[in-house]
Amino acid sequence: MERRIDPSLSLPERTAPTVPFVGEAPANPVVSTFPSPDDDRPAIRRPLALIDGHAYAVAWSPTPDAVPSGSRYVVVRDDGVAFGHGPARSPDDLPYDIAFPIAPRRVRLWRQSAIESYLRGLRPDPSDLLARLEACYDTFIDFGFSGADQSSICLLLASLSISTWFADAFPIIPYLWIGGERGAGKTHLGTVWAATSHLGEVILSASSPSAVRDLASLGAALYFDDAESAVRARRGGALDRELLLAGNRRGAHVLVRRATARGESDWIAVYAPRAFSAIAPPDATLASRAIIVPLTRTIDPVRAQRDPADPFAWPCDRRALIDHLWAFALANLTRAETAWRTLEDERSLLGREFEKWRPLIAIAQILEDGGVADCVSRLRAVIGASRNAAHHHLLPDETSEVIAALAHVVVHFRAMPDSEIASARHVWFRSDCSIRIDNALILRVVQEVAPEGSLASRAERSAASRIGRAMARLGFQPSRASGSGRARGWVVNLDRVVAIAGAHGIPLPAASTIDDGPGARAPHHGRTTRV
Known part of the structure; x- marks a missing residue:
């Protein structure tokens, strides 16, 4: 349901005396990552x-x-x-x-x-600020097929916009990847994100790499439209791939040579928020650092006719919104740093998969502390839905295909009674938390879970070999059951599969039916013991 927010300001504007600006900025400022020998001041x-x-x-x-x-x-x-x-x-x-x-x-x-x-001590109201940001996304973009309902995705993206203003408080800042077919609204979404983010700018492919580096060094939020060529380029592209991909961690720098007679070099900080839009899905490296929002063409005739380039189409005063985001960020940067640390005991997600969501949860905590009811729980719910939707928009990755297959195995066998597991064709042994399954079952489930994936397109022997290497990389132990002619397989700890799936951002299915009915009875090892 479309919302319109009253454009009146939370901070009352008045005709005030101009702030006297004193102090000249240097005529030719030079950014250096290291203090000069005679001045160690930050x-x-x-x-x-x-x-x-x-x-x-x-x-x-x-x-x-x-x-x-x-x-x-x-x-x-x-x-x-x-x-x-x-x-x-x-x-x-x-x-x-x-x-x-x-x-x-x-x-x-x-x-x-x-x-x-x-x-004068006036601060923006967090509830009003969040509502206006959500309305900006809701006005222009139809999220009907983005993995969650319209209001939930608006909350997610509003939190992402706010997080760009708090980059200095976080060691890591997530990227935004906007995917979808032509005409799906990718450019509109990227434009709204840039317009509501810290020093946000839309970067086209003809932009100078040195200018992009300068903006990144300021912490500006950079939106790269039609980013396929930029992020795929290895050398000689209009924009440097390393500049694009290396800036999600605080302290990231690139070494650049200045165009001077002596050819001196400078370390340039490139830690800054970024967003990309493309028809093709991101590669595995970029996907692990990005929040993926898939779009499809809208059937809403009202949103289809709106354009964020039209200032009269916005639901609130954009300039006042930016002023209030400055004020909100300045007043809460230190709180954001504390909120980040309070999430160190998080267990629902692990590793890099949690890193990209952690700033948004910290922002939600600040908003909730400021009076936004249930902001953290609402955001956590949309994170789960968004992860499920994004998983279907990634490039084939063989390790991820194997993990997804193992997740289906876990859900399937956890729902089965012990007597059925003991007589399943491909299961040799079960303990309280582990089973032994052979390569044939893993391969078949991979083909069912990812029929268009990399492994399903390979010959059986090649696919089985690659599955074996993936299982070894994931730390599972190979094993052969007793009895001659028995196929090779793996000891699979069910709880460990759940943890690995969470660390890789692969959701467990709600239910799984694997056709592995009784056949030649597998050897059963009597009472269950822990492997």
């Missing part, structure tokens, strides 16, 4: 930064050319102290240098009137 290298337990936001005064040369700035701390605002807090009182390669576009920056509201 530097604010991003417009929204978390340093020594405080969050800082940097804003520029309006300049016609929007370049750092000659621009003036004000720095606002999370506790409401401004440096460069009034005589009591001059730029000299700030214990950090400020160094940016470029200044962001004015439409992405915090406006002076909104800064005045923050300094």
